[in-house]
Amino acid sequence: MYKYAGIIVNSTSIQLDKLFTYEIPEELIGRVQRGNRVLIPFGMGNKKIDGFVIELYSNVEDLKRTKKILNVYDKFPNLTDNDLSLIEKMRVKYLCTYMECIKTIIPSIFFKGTKNRVENFIFIGEKLKGRYDKEPYKSIYHIVNDNNGKYNKTSLSKKFKLSLSSINTMLKHNYLYQSTKIVNRFDQRKYNYYEWKHLNYEQKIAVDSVMNSEESMFLIHGITGSGKTEIYMHLVNEMMKDGKESIILIPEISLTPQMVERFKGRFGKDIAIFHSKLSDGERYDEWLRVKEKKVKLAIGARSAIFLPFENLGLIVIDEEHETSYKSESNPKYIAKEIGEFKTEINGCKLVLGSATPAIDTYYRCIKNEIKLITINKRADGAVLPEINIVDMRDELLNNNKSIFSRSLFKEIKLRLDKNEQIILFLNRRGFSTFVSCRKCGFVFKCKNCDIALTYHSYENNMVCHYCGNKNKITKVCPKCGSKYVKYFGVGTEKVEEEIKKYFPKARTLRMDFDTTRRKNAYENIYNEFKNGRADILVGTQMIAKGLDFKNVTLVGVIAADTSLNIPDFKATERTFQLITQVSGRAGRGEKMGKVIVQTYNPDNYSIVYAANNNYFKFYSEEIQLRHIMNYPPFVELMLINMSSENEQILIKSIQNVGINLKDFLKSNDKIEVLGPCPCEISKIKNNYRWQIIIKGNLDSNLKIKIKNFIYKLIKDVYNDVRISIDSNPISLV
Template identity: 65%
Template sequence: MYQYAGVVVNNDSVQVDKVFTYKIPINLIGSVHLGFRVKVPFGRGNKTLDAFVLELYKQCENVNNIKEIASICDEIPLLKITDIELIKIMKKKYLCTYLECIKVIIPRGITKGIKKKTAQLLTTCKELEGKFLNEPYKNIYMMIQNDNMKYNKNEFSKLFNVSLSSINTMIKHEFLGTKEVVINRYNEKDYSRYEEKILNENQKKTVDLIMNSNNKKFLIHGVTGSGKTEIYMNLVSYMLKDNKQSIILIPEISLTPQMVERFKGRFGRDIAVFHSRLSDGERYDEWMRVKQGNVKIAIGARSAIFLPFEDLGLIVIDEEHEASYKSDSDPKFDAREIAYMKCELENCILILGSATPSIESYYRSTINELELITIGERADGASMPSVEIVDMREELMNNNRSIFSKSLFEGITESLRKHEQIILFLNRRGFSTFVSCRKCGYVFKCKKCDISLTYHSASDYLTCHYCGEKERISKVCPSCGSTYVKYFGVGTEKIEQEINRIFPSARTLRMDFDTTRKKNSYEYIYNTFKNKQADILIGTQMVAKGLDFENVTLVGVIAADLSLNLPDYRAFERTFQLLTQVSGRAGRGTKEGNVVIQTYSADSLTLQYAANNDYDSFYKDEIMMRRAMDYPPFTSILVITLSSEDEPLLIKSIQNVGENLKYKIKDNDKITLLGPCPCGISKIKNFYRWQIIIKGNIEEAIALEIKNSVYELVKNVYTSIRVSIDVNPSNMI
């Protein structure tokens, strides 16, 4: 029998990031298991804290003054054995704490004490008699009999305009009663049947290969519209027949309504949906449904990878190239890497799917870490859209100063005439991207961030897209006092206004961060456009991935250059992916699709490759550049970011860190240190930001030594300096 337990306490301090040994009291021996949450006395004051059991020991060398576990919190373990193994791997790989890993696996609702939601609902009891056979009692009784266990007293009273005192009188005389019922906080909506489709030859070969291969990890490189979702569904069907569970990851919450609609239409309502827009209560309910074995399929964003399935058979990562699979908060995990780990730990199948695979994933397929499956044709014989690159410099020379090129204007006009739908893509929200004075050149910037403010016409405010700070637009320059204040640049809001001005009869929808803040807003926009209640969908990258509308025949890319010139080694890759993906929204039904890409860099090879849907040529160029420049997948990048409101202290601290690290790695010719220097955006929310970039063959032991060194050097000013360490960040800015 185990008599001692190694636990991690629920305390965020880096100083207590270790496994502490506690004695298991006699009355709990045999009851404390790995993964349990327990209560323990901690610190000098013996304050009782939650703790998580990660290890068990039969004996302990030093038993003097060892404290005892106080109690067990739950009837079941919250962490599986494989979860504990995963936590230990993540801690090393992502240079984070035990507790940060635990918190990403267990929803905060569990540890916050959220329980199942219950309500006292009205029900009928004995038959009416006496005066209760008269109104209003008779009518109340009949309505509750028809809607038994549907409403509580207050809901019923307000909804049907019935006196609450009459209801209470009937309860007092036992003609009505209430029963406690568990209220489900998850989506119980019934969806239209999504019939199983007959697989084409490519789809059938793919499913057969995966189910009969000795390999466990696959990359499906299928062009947009090649029917990857139907492949995923067939694989899930095989898992269900084998009584195994499946996780389907999608990169954006905007794709959730479409994926949920299809999967629940095929497999029924018993599917968990898990993403960041759910409330703590909803996340608790969905997590418990998985934990209790009530569902066998889960759909969600990156955090759904940690759902506690007991017999996981399949993990699918759709649109695997998306940067949103990498977390930018601690632990800074990559869901694709977590899926690799779970594939090994739980012996399940892993599918990565994309029309534009990430360079890292495609490279893994070339060295046989992933088995590559290529599908070069669209399902149902649909043809790929025709793509035209329009040089906006020539449009200016032809005196066209409009946002829309001649080709795009004519395309919109023709599509509207034919009652076909249009998607317009611009990866920049707002009305104008910056506001400046034409006399002195002053640019209106956020006072808290080193970033220009964006003008939003709907609210008539200037807004910072990093901290959310707002200020009223001024018609007078605060620098020189002139009134020559002008709006520059274009955002989705401006596109919407121009469309409404030029095509007043067109019904428009906008999908960007500003229009999707409210709960269920994604689903509303998706269903409105799907049901053809809008002609033109204008949006940021939310519209560039996964959406499948058969009546969309035209896609317009307003400014293809936005992501092309960012100071990030992934800029070309991101641009190629965005353009190829958004182009793929056109012509997915029986009608021919057309794409117009507007750019001031028409000779860019990246744009040419995207227009020709030529991933192979793009990959060859990009991987050659990565190899020459020592970028991933050939090396790792470790970014150390320090931030503080005290800029002089910050600079002094990061210079000390830089000198220390240079000394530590001076004899290691496999590692290069760059910096320290200000971040691309050097100030956010009043915090100045500086960074050090370490590039090369960074082994886990070296990375851990670097982390410990950084924290050791800044610990004396830790309260005023924030430390962030990111392994292979998705964004270098």
């Protein structure tokens, strides 16, 4: 019988990241379990705070200072034994605290109080009599009778234009009454049946390989349009036959409507949907449905990987190469690494899918750490689109200063005449990328960040994409006083305007961060385009993958160099992936597709191999460069980022860290310390930013030692300087 508990208090402070021993009072013995959320007294003043039970003990040595647990919150443990095992792995891998892991795994609503949505619905009560057996009471009575318990007081009044005062009077005299109900906030819509498709030979091999292999990790490297989603569906079906549960991860919320539509059309509505666009309450409802074993399948973004399935059989990470699977806040996890931990803990299978796998993933396949499954043909006999590279330098020489090359302009007109659909891709939102004075060269920058402001025409403002600061447009240069203030560069908003200018009859939609801020905006845009109510879809990377529109026959990549010019070791990989993925949106039906890639670097190997749809040649060249330059997957990286509003304190602190770190690691000749130096964007939200990169053979123990060493060095300026340590950065920008 356990009489004591090791508890983590609700704080992300490193100083409090340890177990505190509490006594379990007699009335709570048996109720307190590992993973329970409890109320405890803490500190000198015995402040009442939340905690989580991590361990249980029969006896402890020192009983004098042991306090008692005050209460147990929930009827069930919030964290399972498997969750607690995962937390231990995450703490080591990502150098984070218990509570940072816990707050990632369970819904945030647990820390905010109320969880269930409760509403009062109106029912009829006693029969009308006396002065109430007339209008307006008779109408209210009959309407409620027809909709007994369907509406609450407010919605009843609004829908049928009834007097709230009269409804309240009838409630007071018992002619109506209210009954409390818990309202479910999950999607209960019915979807059209999505027929099972006959698998082709390669798809069958893929399903059989996963189901019948002793291996636990797989990469399905299938070209765009090869039917990977159909493979996932068959795998889920096989798991359901065995009574096991599945998680499907997708990288973009924009893909959710399509994936939900297909899976719910195939498996019914009892599927949990989990992503950041849901409210806290909706996320809790979906989490609870999984906890109560009401669903066997979940679809969502990276956080869905933590849903509390008890009999998990399959995790699928679609478009596994995507950077959105990486968390930028503590714990700085990558979804596929969590998936790998879960295969060890839960004994499930992990399936990664992509037409353009991450270099490190494919490298692990070559080393036989992950089983590789290759699919070289499109499903249903569709043909890959023809891809043409256009050198925009030649367009300038031919006096074409438009954002559309002559060939792209011609193809847009041709497809519109044929009533076919078009996707135009530019991974940069806004109208223009910066505003500058043509006389003195002054660039309008954000006062809080070291970044050029982007002009947005729809609100006629210059906006910072990092802190959200907005500035009114001025026609006079603040530096030289000239009136030669002009807009430079192109964003999706500008592309949309140019389409409307040159093709006024074309129905155009835009999908980027600005047009998808509102709830359900992704789904509305997706349905509009899918149902043929628009001819052209302009968008950023959220349209570059996964979407399946049979009538899209033309894809235009407006500027292929946008990602190529980023100063990062993964710039060419990212460029290859984006071009290949967005090209794959064309020709997915019976009609032949075409892709126009506009670039100022037509000879760059990432663009050439993307145009030839040759992943292996790209991989071969890229992996050689990584080896020569000593970058992942051949070494581990560790990124130390420090920031402060006080630039002098920051520089002094990080230089001290840099000098001492180099001395601390000098005995290891396989480790390189680069920096300190300012970050690529040296100021965000009034905070100056510097960084140090550590590169080499870094195991978990050494990373923990480095972290502890750094925190000791900055203890005197801890309140003035923020520190962020990323043990496995996917970008150095």
